[in-house]
Amino acid sequence: MAELRAHEADFDEFFGASFRRVVSQIYAMTGNLAEAEDAVAEAYAKAWQRWSLVRGYTDPEAWIRTVAYRLAVSSWRKAVNRRAAHRRAAASAETPELSADHLALVDALRQISAEQRRAIVLFHLVGLSISEIAAETDSPEGTVKSHLNRGRKALAPLVSEFATAGSGESRGSRYGLAREW
């Protein structure tokens, strides 16, 4: 029993420390906060099913993020019964109040493809390297670079630092600002 409680405590600590961060990342990838919350909660539930395995991964959070992203973009996930399972009783901010700059960014991200958006978020928000993104998305590095470049070009009118698209890919692994909170 003590072992089980330690197991639960370990999971709870991981959950508490990472839930909001992963939601923010999935939100940035999908543009839908409610969907992101549901998908991430479901991903943690799935993680608990196999916690003894997931906890041993080098980066359990990456596992959560990958599963949550797949759930968020899969059509079956939108089934009502699943949504109901995780919909919180208290109304949460499904449409967060964002500043004009933030709304412009969300809108801009919605203009690019899902693959490009995912690559952009993993690189610029999560702070993964090209090779790490390739591993997480199960894509060749060349494909990741292509998604990044095309995404940046599409965002260039709104993001001045992307005017010279393609820069910044060689920064290697770096955990971005999101890791600060």
Added chain:
Amino acid sequence: MPESFDRLLADMARSAVSETRPPLAAQVRRRGKQLTVRRRVLGSAVAFAAVCGVVAGGLMAKMPGIGQGTSVVPGTTYSGLPSTAAGPVTSSTLAAPGPLSTAGASSAAGSGLVQGLWKRSDGTVGYLIIYPTGLAGTSQYAGIGITSSGSFPLCYGRISTAPPDGGAYSITDVSCGGDLVSGMTLSYGDTAGHTLRVHMPSSSGGSAADVLYAEDQAALSVGATAAPTAVAGTWTDSAGSVTLAAGGTVGWSVASHGSLQTGSGTVAGYFDGGMVVNVLCATGSGVCGVLQLQFDAGLGRLTVIGGDGPQVFTRKN
């Protein structure tokens, strides 16, 4: 827009979730359990294993309808008639049920619910066990268990031995890893009674589904004489202890309902994830019950499932 895209993106993401209220970790774990239950019962992804059941004296019997310390006679049908057969659960002692149509209740009258071990028909590893909960022919209920090897939770419950209404026996008081599940039913999948169909109702975990089991006493390697090395030894919990000897004998001393219950038995066979123990009668001769144990190697736990639900024992240091 600001020059730093990284910071802008991080600020935006942080703002978006600043008002969100994460679910409680316990809620998420509970949801995970629900998913696990469905996955195991429906067998969608993981190999299944075995079930549970119990009986006799000490370790069991607080479930309504189960008398403490009652003995059972394995290998009988629940037809309301006294058993004429005693001994370990083997195919030779199983009586075939009468014709039972899943479509109509009328044909169920007078037919029995066959106890024993049933194996999934879809090729995945999984078992369903129906076991006695009291003196043969005296209880309105039988026990039913569905289990998976190497991991928990197990599902166990009661099933009415009365002729089914509408062709399906209601499985009640189903507990899967501590969560209650309602609406499960059991019916014969063919008129000859060689197939069982477990129905899982729709729930938040998914839509309704059926799982078929075929009678398969061969799944029990009856006659095995040595307990697995990993399980041999003494296991304890706050109520008492269970000792398994390498030679296949089992003894226990467990407090239950304010009294100390002791007993012994012998391993009658193994199935994936568990073992069947024939409980010796208090007189020292004959078999008075069946005890089922399950070993979780991952968590190092030995679970005995009885009328009170699973009792978890850990290895004595």
